[in-house]
Structures are given as structure tokens and as C-alpha cells.
Amino acid sequence: MTAVSTRLLQLPKAELHLHIEGTLEPGLVFALARRNGVDLPYRDEAELRGKYSFNNLQSFLDLYYDCMAVLTTRQDFADLARSYYGKAREQGVRHVEMFFDPQAHVRRGVDFDDIVDGLNQAIAEAWTDHGISGGLILSFLRDEPLESAESVWDRAKERPERFIAVGLDSAEAGFPPARFGPIFAQARALGLNAVAHAGEEGPPSYIWEALDELNVDRIDHGIRALEDDDLVRRLVREAIPLTVCPLSNVRLGCVPDLASHRLPEMLAKGLVVTVNSDDPAYFGGYVGDNFVALDAAFGLDEATAARLARNSVLASFATSDRKNELMALVDSWEAQA
Ligand code: HPA
Ligand code: ZN
Numbered sequence: 001m002t003a004v005s006t007r008l009l010q011l012p013k014a015e016l017h018l019h020i021e022g023t024l025e026p027g028l029v030f031a032l033a034r035r036n037g038v039d040l041p042y043r044d045e046a047e048l049r050g051k052y053s054f055n056n057l058q059s060f061l062d063l064y065y066d067c068m069a070v071l072t073t074r075q076d077f078a079d080l081a082r083s084y085y086g087k088a089r090e091q092g093v094r095h096v097e098m099f100f101d102p103q104a105h106v107r108r109g110v111d112f113d114d115i116v117d118g119l120n121q122a123i124a125e126a127w128t129d130h131g132i133s134g135g136l137i138l139s140f141l142r143d144e145p146l147e148s149a150e151s152v153w154d155r156a157k158e159r160p161e162r163f164i165a166v167g168l169d170s171a172e173a174g175f176p177p178a179r180f181g182p183i184f185a186q187a188r189a190l191g192l193n194a195v196a197h198a199g200e201e202g203p204p205s206y207i208w209e210a211l212d213e214l215n216v217d218r219i220d221h222g223i224r225a226l227e228d229d230d231l232v233r234r235l236v237r238e239a240i241p242l243t244v245c246p247l248s249n250v251r252l253g254c255v256p257d258l259a260s261h262r263l264p265e266m267l268a269k270g271l272v273v274t275v276n277s278d279d280p281a282y283f284g285g286y287v288g289d290n291f292v293a294l295d296a297a298f299g300l301d302e303a304t305a306a307r308l309a310r311n312s313v314l315a316s317f318a319t320s321d322r323k324n325e326l327m328a329l330v331d332s333w334e335a336q337a
Pocket of ligand 1: 170171
């Protein structure tokens with residue numbers, strides 16, 4: 001490991017775009033399959049890893065949903081998140097806002113409360129054991145019938161304090177956000193924040209729609225905003241954060257390679273860009289690794305790295321006291337240069 005990589009891994013940062021199911025590493029897939037007596041269609045970890053080559057979002061989602069079959073109990077969800085936090089600590093992560101996809105589990109017969117309580121238990125332990133703050137983002141699958149989202153939402157709204165936000169993910173193209181408007185309005189009325197994946201594979205119009213119809217605080221991905229100058233002006237004017245995931249964009253074929261990623265241009269235009277990992281077990285790196293890869297691709301100077309880390313803190317849903325603490329950590333990282 002080079003001195004620059006070590007330094008970027010130490011940079012204190014918030015991870016705002018992480019699907020906890022996307023942290024399921026092959027070793028854990030097999031360990032949980034053994035524990036739960038689940039038959040896997042792969043002989044071993046090497047064979048599973050051999051499937052990690054994707055041409056688009058859907059080809060990834062197919063494997064992502066298949067591997068989830070090993071997650072069944074409250075303990076499985078707690079162990080999954082605990083295992084993630086072990087990694088997060090080594091990546092300089094101090095705050096995590098974690099997506100989970102309840103519909104993908106409930107449809108397999110898993111109890112909603114087991115998922116939520118297992119994850120929240122690990123989130124509470126991360127604070128006491130590692131000083132990592134954060135919370136859960138309940139994400140709806142946009143490519144499933146609305147009734148499926150509504151039935152999960154009926155369970156969630158009984159105790160909304162278990163979540164920090166609602167989100168929207170899964171196959172994007174052909175699934176515009178607007179029909180989730182009523183659920184998002186209810187979530188906002190209960191005090192939850194809102195985010196949505198938009199402009200990853202889908203067109204810029206889905207970003208407009210997420211802003212206008214879902215009233216989101218942040219856009220996840222949002223890279224295709226660059227195709228629409230009016231949209232870029234609005235995102236800059238309203239300082240809407242974009243949770244960009246560089247290694248994910250390359251692995252899913254949204255950009256040809258990291259050197260052609262337009263993140264530098266997004267920063268130059270004044271967009272509030274953050275760097276995140278999306279599904280790190282599948283895409284070749286956790287959030288610190290994304291910083292290291294960006295540095296290798298186009299040289300990330302210390303000021304830019306610190307700006308990205310500050311954006312992640314300011315774009316988070318942490319309390320203002322916690323944001324001040326995290327900003328001070330970034331300041332002292334920069335002062336150590
Ligand atoms: N996009 C949409 N849905 C997802 C993703 C993603 O990158 N990862 C997990 N679910
Ligand atoms: Zn995502």
C-alpha cells in the first residue's frame with residue numbers, strides 16, 4: 001500500500017450510498033448458507049466470484065438478489081452489518097447511512113422486524129464499539145408492483161423512528177419515480193428524509209421527477225444529470241447532493257473506465273458530489289478504495305479529497321452536533337498533511 005492510499009483510507013468520511021446486502025462477501029454467503037441449510041447453485045467461493053462480471057445494472061441485480069437467499073434470521077442481518085463495520089473502520093468511515101431492500105427479503109418469507117431489528121442492533125453496536133454513527137434507509141424496489149412497497153411501508157410506518165430516510169432502488173430504466181409519490185409524502189410527513197436512485201441508467205427526466213414528485217433531499221448516482229444543463233443549474237442552485245459511486249459505474253458499464261468518469265467535471269460545475277461504494281462486495285472496493293481508485297485514475301489532490309469528505313458530512317442526515325464533530329475530524333486530517 002502506498003503512502004497516498006493509506007492517507008486516503010484514513011480520511012474521515014461519511015458513506016451515504018451503501019446497500020448492506022451489497023456487502024455480502026462470498027465467504028459470508030457460504031458461511032450463512034451452511035448455517036441456514038441453504039443450497040447454493042455455486043460449488044465454492046471461486047465459482048461465485050467468477051460470476052462477478054456485469055454488462056449492466058440488471059445483470060448485477062440478478063446475482064445480488066440470488067445471493068440474498070442466505071439471509072433469513074435477525075442474527076444473519078446483524079452479522080452481515082457487523083461484518084461490514086469491520087471493513088468500514090479500515091476505510092476511514094465515521095458515519096454510514098445504510099440502504100436495505102426489505103421487499104427482497106419479505107417476499108422470501110423473512111419477517112420485516114427481524115431484518116430491521118437485526119440491522120439496527122449492529123448500527124447501535126457500531127456506535128459503541130467503533131464510534132461510527134448512522135442509520136437505516138428503507139429502500140423500495142421500483143420494479144416491483146406498488147402494492148409490495150405499500151405493504152412494507154404499512155409495517156415501517158408503525159415505528160418510523162427506526163429509519164432515517166426512505167429511498168428508491170433496483171432496475172431504473174422504464175421505472176420512473178413518480179408513482180412512489182404518495183408513499184414518499186407519507187414518509188416525509190412522519191419526519192423521514194428522502195432519497196432516490198436516479199440518473200444511473202435512467203434519463204435526466206427521472207432526476208427532475210425525483211425532485212418534483214418525491215421531494216428528495218439527495219439523488220443517488222445522478223451522473224446522467226450532466227446531459228441536461230438546466231438540471232445541472234438547478235442541482236447546483238439548490239445544492240442537492242449526488243451520491244456518486246465511481247467503481248460501481250465502471251463495473252455496471254455506466255462509464256467505460258474510471259479515467260473517463262466525469263466526476264472532476266461534476267465538481268468543477270459546482271455540484272455537491274460525494275464518493276460512495278454502492279455494493280462493495282460486488283464492485284471491487286469499499287468507499288476508501290473508491291477514493292484510492294480515483295486518485296490512481298486522475299490524481300486526487302488533498303484539497304479535493306477533503307472537499308469530497310466534507311461534502312459527505314454536509315450531505316448526511318447526521319445531527320448538526322455530529323456534523324460539527326465530523327467536520328473537525330476532516331480539518332485535523334488536512335492539518336496533518
Ligand atoms: N442501482 C439500483 N439498485 C441497486 C443498486 C444500484 O446500483 N445496488 C443495489 N440495488
Ligand atoms: Zn445504489
